[in-house]
Amino acid sequence: MAGAQQKENYQRILDKTLEAIVKEGRTPRLLLHSCCAPCSSYVLEYLSQYFEITVFYYNPNIYPEEEYRERTKEQKRLIGEMKTANPIHFLEGEYDTASFYAAAKGHEKDPEGGSRCFRCYELRLREGAKTAKEGGFDYFTTTLSISPLKNAQKLNEIGIRLGQEYGVPYLQSDFKKKNGYKRSTELSSQYGLYRQDYCGCVFSRREEEAFACG
Numbered sequence: 001m002a003g004a005q006q007k008e009n010y011q012r013i014l015d016k017t018l019e020a021i022v023k024e025g026r027t028p029r030l031l032l033h034s035c036c037a038p039c040s041s042y043v044l045e046y047l048s049q050y051f052e053i054t055v056f057y058y059n060p061n062i063y064p065e066e067e068y069r070e071r072t073k074e075q076k077r078l079i080g081e082m083k084t085a086n087p088i089h090f091l092e093g094e095y096d097t098a099s100f101y102a103a104a105k106g107h108e109k110d111p112e113g114g115s116r117c118f119r120c121y122e123l124r125l126r127e128g129a130k131t132a133k134e135g136g137f138d139y140f141t142t143t144l145s146i147s148p149l150k151n152a153q154k155l156n157e158i159g160i161r162l163g164q165e166y167g168v169p170y171l172q173s174d175f176k177k178k179n180g181y182k183r184s185t186e187l188s189s190q191y192g193l194y195r196q197d198y199c200g201c202v203f204s205r206r207e208e209e210a211f212a213c214g
């Protein structure tokens with residue numbers, strides 16, 4: 001159909017990138033933005049075979065602060081307990097909640113999956129791209145696409161654009177493929193990880209509560 005956008009197969013693109021990396025016999029450095037320990041579990045198991053990973057925990061969207069602290073603690077615990085082929089490092093970003101509220105301004109009432117979320121993706125990916133550039137990383141990406149509620153097309157579009165802007169390639173991916181989401185639930189049980197029941201921001205928490213109340 002004229003004007004219709006063809007959906008990319010991001011898993012196929014990732015397969016090709018990984019194939020090339022193996023062929024070249026190198027272990028590139030990857031800055032992996034992570035939203036939480038459960039989502040990162042499968043991605044770490046999978047990608048640590050190919051990369052030296054630094055988990056970048058930058059999530060100023062999370063509300064309230066105790067929830068943020070809990071998720072950070074679980075992320076660090078998982079990294080400490082996982083046995084991986086290559087080392088995994090941890091880097092915490094700033095918990096600058098004002099940046100999130102500025103990005104979400106005017107979109108507070110958008111449903112989950114709408115434009116507020118695209119702004120939230122961009123905020124976190126931009127910080128990832130900037131940090132990857134400063135740290136001399138070979139690639140950056142995010143765990144976010146593992147969630148069935150996250151728009152992988154949008155995440156990759158934003159990531160590719162920011163990668164070009166900052167001069168660090170975005171590792172194109174859709175981690176829900178290859179049963180990634182299912183594997184993340186298995187790993188979460190195996191490591192006894194805390195799994196939150198809302199996406200993260202105050203608006204998504206209100207949505208959950210509204211549903212819970214009927």
Ligand code: SF4
Binds near residue numbers: 061118120202
């Ligand atoms: S629902 Fe999730 S992705 Fe959307 S704005 Fe809130 S925290 Fe960000």
